[in-house]
Amino acid sequence: MLPSDLRNNIRRGDHNTHTSGVCQHYVQANLVVIPKEYAFDFLLFTIRNPKSCPIIEVLEAGQFESKYAEGSDIRTDIPLYHVYEHGQLTDKKHRIDDGWKDDFVSFLIGCSFTFESQLIKGGIPLRHIEENKNVAMYKTSIPTEKAGVFEGSTVVSMRPVPDALVQKAADITSLFPEMHGAPLHVGDPGEIGIDDITQPDFGDFVGIKDGETPMFWACGVTPQAVALQAKIPYMITHAPGHMFVTDWKNDEYLNGK
Known part of the structure; x- marks a missing residue:
């Protein structure tokens, strides 16, 4: 399956489970969405913790299309989202476009699902x-x-x-x-x-x-553990194992493209 087909299936509600083993030859990403007020602190956190929070892309405030997935919408193209308020998990949603705000800054973080196809190739x-x-x-x-x-x-x-x-x-x-x-x-x-x-x-x-x-x-679930301690007013992440699948091929990544 092509990632674009998977994202369409997710958007329609036809795929609502984890993405482990799905579109194995394409880069998958974790998601963190926070108000712009906290974006610099979080960016600094990712820089200081590159093993657990390796940044793939940062979207401008209010934007929701990834440059690695044409026509994508990070508000609808992940099977399940977690919503945190003041450090508490308050909701699990299949889409977040209904409450989207113009000051939301989105971070796409590297995911270990990406290297799994290479492990399988290696026997x-x-x-x-x-x-x-x-x-x-x-x-x-x-x-x-x-x-x-x-x-x-x-x-x-x-x-x-x-x-x-x-x-x-x-x-x-x-x-x-x-x-x-x-x-x-x-x-x-x-x-x-x-x-x-x-x-x-x-x-x-x-x-x-x-x-x-x-x-x-x-693991890119680290920001969710951090959210429990930070207790910022609002934060959205992917549900563990439910990733954003890009059009970026693993081979392209390995070749530096």
């Missing part, structure tokens, strides 16, 4: 895709670097990888620095504050078999 199995599940995501004890009102803990995504392929997976994902890059941690989840690996904070647990190692990558 690295991804069980959540095989089982049509969302990737498992966890809050950690790894602090982010504060910027203005924004601070909090880093969120990571986890994929179990056969022991013999751990280094290969790290090498492949290091080619995607704007999509979280190389893993943040490999091995014992307790070392980064995850007490129960079977209970992700977001997404679905798919098990870790004998001969597999859990690998953890910084």
